[in-house]
Amino acid sequence: MTTVNREWLNSLPKVELHLHLEGSLEPELMFELAKRNNTELAFETMAEVREAYQFNNLQDFLDIYYQGANVLKTEVDFYDLTWAYLAKCKQQNVMHVEPFFDPQTHTDRGIKFDTVINGISRALKDGEEKLGISSELILCFLRHLNEEDAFDTLQQAEPFLDKIIGVGLDSSEQGHPPEKFSRVFDRAREMGLLTVAHAGEEGPAEYIWTSINNLKVSRIDHGVRATDDTNLMQYLIDKQLPLTVCPLSNTRLRVFDDMSQHNILDMLKKGVRVTVNSDDPAYFGGYMTENFEALEQALGMTKEQAEQLVRNSIEASFADEKRKQEMLDILNNYFN
Ligand code: ADE
Ligand code: ZN
Numbered sequence: 381m382t383t384v385n386r387e388w389l390n391s392l393p394k395v396e397l398h399l400h401l402e403g404s405l406e407p408e409l410m411f412e413l414a415k416r417n418n419t420e421l422a423f424e425t426m427a428e429v430r431e432a433y434q435f436n437n438l439q440d441f442l443d444i445y446y447q448g449a450n451v452l453k454t455e456v457d458f459y460d461l462t463w464a465y466l467a468k469c470k471q472q473n474v475m476h477v478e479p480f481f482d483p484q485t486h487t488d489r490g491i492k493f494d495t496v497i498n499g500i501s502r503a504l505k506d507g508e509e510k511l512g513i514s515s516e517l518i519l520c521f522l523r524h525l526n527e528e529d530a531f532d533t534l535q536q537a538e539p540f541l542d543k544i545i546g547v548g549l550d551s552s553e554q555g556h557p558p559e560k561f562s563r564v565f566d567r568a569r570e571m572g573l574l575t576v577a578h579a580g581e582e583g584p585a586e587y588i589w590t591s592i593n594n595l596k597v598s599r600i601d602h603g604v605r606a607t608d609d610t611n612l613m614q615y616l617i618d619k620q621l622p623l624t625v626c627p628l629s630n631t632r633l634r635v636f637d638d639m640s641q642h643n644i645l646d647m648l649k650k651g652v653r654v655t656v657n658s659d660d661p662a663y664f665g666g667y668m669t670e671n672f673e674a675l676e677q678a679l680g681m682t683k684e685q686a687e688q689l690v691r692n693s694i695e696a697s698f699a700d701e702k703r704k705q706e707m708l709d710i711l712n713n714y715f716n
Contacts, residue, residue, distance in 0.1 A: 599621070
């Protein structure tokens with residue numbers, strides 16, 4: 381019998397559905413871009429970076445994450461950021477990705493929307509052609525900003541609708557309920573976009589309900605607080621509404637004190653369509669393989685559970701039916 385070790389998990393074909401491109405900015409590239417663009421950084425050494433990357437909660441992290449994104453200025457910077465992530469995916473046998481980007485983080489400091497999206501989508505196209513990694517891009521609204529800002533961002537996205545599959549909602553969850561953006565999400569759906577939302581990461585299970593009922597989401601990002609509400613759990617199981625769970629993120633941001641307390645495998649056993657993702661890998665200590673590895677080490681994830689988690693991601697993805705079947709075939713081959 382094959383053991384579930386790092387090598388096996390690395391070559392397991394995988395799919396990533398919850399990844400913030402700005403959160404894949406490794407310190408090395410951050411230093412390089414700061415130098416390239418003459419940008420002042422808050423850190424001088426790697427030791428200072430490591431010291432800063434210790435978080436007590438989501439807001440602690442977000443403060444550092446938005447600061448880090450200040451080094452991204454030109455189209456080439458966004459290309460390089462995205463390409464570095466895709467290269468990592470290639471090393472870890474990730475077949476398909478659906479990254480998020482946060483345009484407001486950049487447009488609010490004077491970077492043009494088209495600079496951001498053109499750099500990212502050019503890299504995604506090269507990723508497909510040169511690395512064989514398929515992708516769909518998701519635009520996230522920052523929920524700590526207001527509805528009008530989100531509408532303005534959606535309007536800026538209009539000329540680029542061929543480059544994005546959907547919209548999402550991220551940033552500080554508590555105090556910013558999904559329904560704050562009901563009308564923006566209505567408009568996005570009218571424009572033909574799919575919707576997802578971060579909910580039940582730090583915020584209550586109620587925010588998962590309002591993401592479903594008001595924002596009509598196809599997936600919930602995180603959603604680990606769903607276990608607080610038995611009716612919601614039953615709904616997620618009945619509807620097979622996917623959760624994009626991020627184990628290392630959850631322990632780094634103290635959603636769970638320790639990986640041994642994580643509820644992902646309990647939800648999997650109950651029949652919830654949970655998936656494994658890395659969220660902000662440059663800040664949380666690992667990409668896809670490391671997230672799977674953490675589940676094996678702390679929770680004894682089996683080969684069969686790893687397979688089901690990937691199967692869930694393929695089924696929950698926004699890839700077309702042909703690509704989904706291709707990926708299921710690749711996964712089945714891996715197990716034969
Ligand atoms: N932006 C980047 N990572 C995030 C997370 N884990 N939750 C909310 N917003 C985010
Ligand atoms: Zn996230």
